[in-house]
Amino acid sequence: MSDAVKKTEQHAHKHKTSSSRVLRTVTYVLTPFLILVLLCSTAVLALFKPFKEFKPYLDTTFGATPMEVRNLRTINKYRDDDAPEQIKEVEVEVNGKQETHTIVYPYYGDYYAELNCEAAGLKKIPVYSGQSADILEKGAGWYNGSVFIGRPGNVVIAGHNHTFFYNLPKCEIGDVVTLETCYCKCTYIINERVVFKESDYTYVYPTDDDRLTMYTCWNEGRLGMSQYRLAFICKLQDIEWKEVEKKE
Amino acid sequence: MIKKISAFAAAAVIAASLSVSAFATTYEDAVAAAKAAGVQSNNVQELDNFLQVHKDCFTSDEYDDMIADLNNIRDTYVAPYCLGGSKEKVAKAPADLSEQDKILIGKEWTEDEKKAIQNDLINLGKKHNVIVTITKVDDAHFTVAAEHKHDSSSSNGNNSNNSNNNGGGTTIKSDNPVASTGAGETETSNAAAAVAAVTLAMAGFGVFMVAKKNRA
Secondary structure, X not given: OOHHHHHHHHHHHHHXXXXXXXXXXXXXXXXXXXXXXXXXXXXXXXXHHHHXXXXXXXXXXXXXXXXXXXXXXXXXXXXXXXXXXXXXXXXXXXXXXXXXXXEEEOOOOOEEEEEEEHHHOEEEEEEEEOOOHHHHHHOEEEOOOOOOOOOOOEEEEEOOOOOOOOOHHHOOOOOEEXXXXXXXXXXXXXXXXXXXXXXXXXXXXXXXXXXXXXXEEOEOOEOOOXXXXXXXXXXXXXXXXXXXXXXX | OHHHHHHHHHHHHHHHHHHHHHHOOOHHHHHXXXXXXXXXXXXXXXXXXXXXXXXXXXXXXHHXXXXXXXXXXXXXXXXXXXXXXXXXXOOOOHHHOXXXXXXXXXXXXXXXXXXXXXXXXXXXXXXXXXXXXXXXXXXXXXXXXXXXXXOOOOOOOOOOOOOOOOOEEEEEEOOOOOOOOOOOOOHHHHHHHHHHHHHHHHHHHHHHHHHHHHHO
């Protein structure tokens, strides 16, 4: 064998040895890293479901404080700051007599009312106009496919079961519920408790009688998402109209 | 004699104006037209709420125009599926449809028909200075937002509140009739799960490749 051939073989062997060393190093470094990533990803996926179930409890513990909620009341991304107040006079029938009262109509996302049901521990629940996810983070939401508070028909209010309507399941038939806006205060008595599927709109459609429908997710007493809703239907007892001052 | 004539003329003018006001179209008529057109009752309520707030912003002629448009929607997209229609699905008149019937008809609409209804609603809004936004259309429901700009220079500037303000706001934004009121499913947690799943797949592929190379 000539010297030149020997040299070439030696060079090739050297090159092969060094490249396999690099490969081995890469393998030694990469394998534990990949296994670590594999384990972490598996852990994240395995914890995903328990986290979803646990999250409402975390939110309840570390969620917005009442003070923060109060500050949120004035922020409304759904309207301009200089949008005019929507104040109108309406004809209302009270004990068979026609009376004229003033309604301050909310914009979508406006703070609208305060809901109380002392017996069930629902105290000073802020109610906003609308039911989008961001609104339901701030308080309960009035469904704008239902009548304005104080108008005849079905007033529908929804809230999260882990925050503002956490105590809703504690309501009982006969409990008094008050709903107070800047233009009226309505008093209701709970007279029906129903559980319905989210695809069933029967309880949120307009009605001929004057009622309040409050609902939240119903997960057999546990928190979290559910396709069922627990609703309390309340009969209107009294409306107290307030004097409304127009802001200049 | 002149006095008598002028008294007669005044009486005639008053009578004429009374008859005009008696037949003036109001927002209640527009709401009734929506009901008669077979619009779902919660959407009718949304329209009612919107017009209650902005009733003074529209003239009688504009209400007539809205009613004509609603009647057109009824005749074009609802009536064909009702009693006596060419594609009859429900043996009732559009005004007598139950909520379930309305959903059934909504499911029959083709994508083109849904698109045409959307365009019709948006154009109707444009005509009357109302920004109509349709964010979602599913089998039987339209998610609609209606914003009225309080512009004092608009043709219908008889709104007592708009003299100094041009700001607007969304009065009605159609939400899901039954809201999601449970907690847990958030975008962040879903995204984290998706990232974890992709990483898992990539890491698995990496391990497989390294093992294959080692064997070679």
